[in-house]
Amino acid sequence: MNYELICSKVIAVTRLTGNFIRKESMNFDAAAVEFKGLNDMVSYVDKSAEKLLVRNLSKLIPEAGFTTEEETINTKGPVYNWIIDPLDGTTNFIHGVPTYSISIALYEEDKPVVGVVYEINRGEMFYTYKGGEAFLNNKAIRVSSRPTLADCLLATGFPYYQFEKQAQYMKLLSEMMQKSHGLRRIGSAAVDLAYVACGRFDAFFEYNLNAWDVAAGAYLVQQAGGNVMNFTGGEEFIETREILATNALIDGEILEAIKRTFNS
Numbered sequence: 001m002n003y004e005l006i007c008s009k010v011i012a013v014t015r016l017t018g019n020f021i022r023k024e025s026m027n028f029d030a031a032a033v034e035f036k037g038l039n040d041m042v043s044y045v046d047k048s049a050e051k052l053l054v055r056n057l058s059k060l061i062p063e064a065g066f067t068t069e070e071e072t073i074n075t076k077g078p079v080y081n082w083i084i085d086p087l088d089g090t091t092n093f094i095h096g097v098p099t100y101s102i103s104i105a106l107y108e109e110d111k112p113v114v115g116v117v118y119e120i121n122r123g124e125m126f127y128t129y130k131g132g133e134a135f136l137n138n139k140a141i142r143v144s145s146r147p148t149l150a151d152c153l154l155a156t157g158f159p160y161y162q163f164e165k166q167a168q169y170m171k172l173l174s175e176m177m178q179k180s181h182g183l184r185r186i187g188s189a190a191v192d193l194a195y196v197a198c199g200r201f202d203a204f205f206e207y208n209l210n211a212w213d214v215a216a217g218a219y220l221v222q223q224a225g226g227n228v229m230n231f232t233g234g235e236e237f238i239e240t241r242e243i244l245a246t247n248a249l250i251d252g253e254i255l256e257a258i259k260r261t262f263n264s
Contacts, residue, residue, distance in 0.1 A: 003129040049086035085212035089188035103190035105215035115219035126194040134224035143226040143247040144199035152202035193217025197224040
């Protein structure tokens with residue numbers, strides 16, 4: 001398979017869907033919001049965007065399966081599978097906060113081969129493919145080269161359900177605030193990961209995320225020279241729903257704090 005060609009076609013599909021989301025944002029009515037669970041919101045924009053993505057991605061690899069956030073389709077392909085989030089940052093979108101994205105990953109035999117994250121309102125297309133580099137709008141990107149936590153800017157997300165780990169998490173945030181240049185909470189994990197990949201953030205950590213939140217962004221970080229792991233340092237960050245993505249230089253400092261905090 002020509003991964004670069006597939007990636008270029010995914011970018012075109014993503015941009016088309018992004019145009020739809022941007023147009024809908026101009027006249028969006030918050031009354032159209034539904035709740036899937038506690039603080040877990042969805043709108044017709046999420047669902048329509050997902051259907052648009054599925055329809056167009058299906059043309060690229062007809063036999064591929066899909067894992068989708070809004071479950072408009074969920075199938076398992078024999079070799080290839082798409083993992084997509086049509087609107088990562090739905091809460092931002094609903095409240096008119098202009099940071100949200102589309103996240104698309106293609107897996108081949110359970111390994112990522114294409115990753116695309118489109119930050120819609122900034123028009124920033126992050127993408128990578130097997131055998132290539134990581135890019136932002138046609139320019140190659142790399143993770144930062146800051147060697148110590150004290151010099152770094154970190155990103156995280158706050159749990160909006162399953163609060164049983166909240167006390168430990170707040171303890172970890174307090175420590176990271178004191179040991180770094182600060183913490184940011186943008187509201188789209190896909191964007192957080194893309195920002196690690198291009199060096200804006202030096203690390204990102206969060207728990208309770210799903211495959212569609214992180215699959216594309218994590219691949220971007222890896223292809224840009226960074227490391228991605230779970231909270232014990234293992235590779236199974238999707239399975240354990242814990243993710244730490246770094247510039248590959250500050251892993252030890254953050255991972256030690258995470259292990260100490262969550263095991264205390």
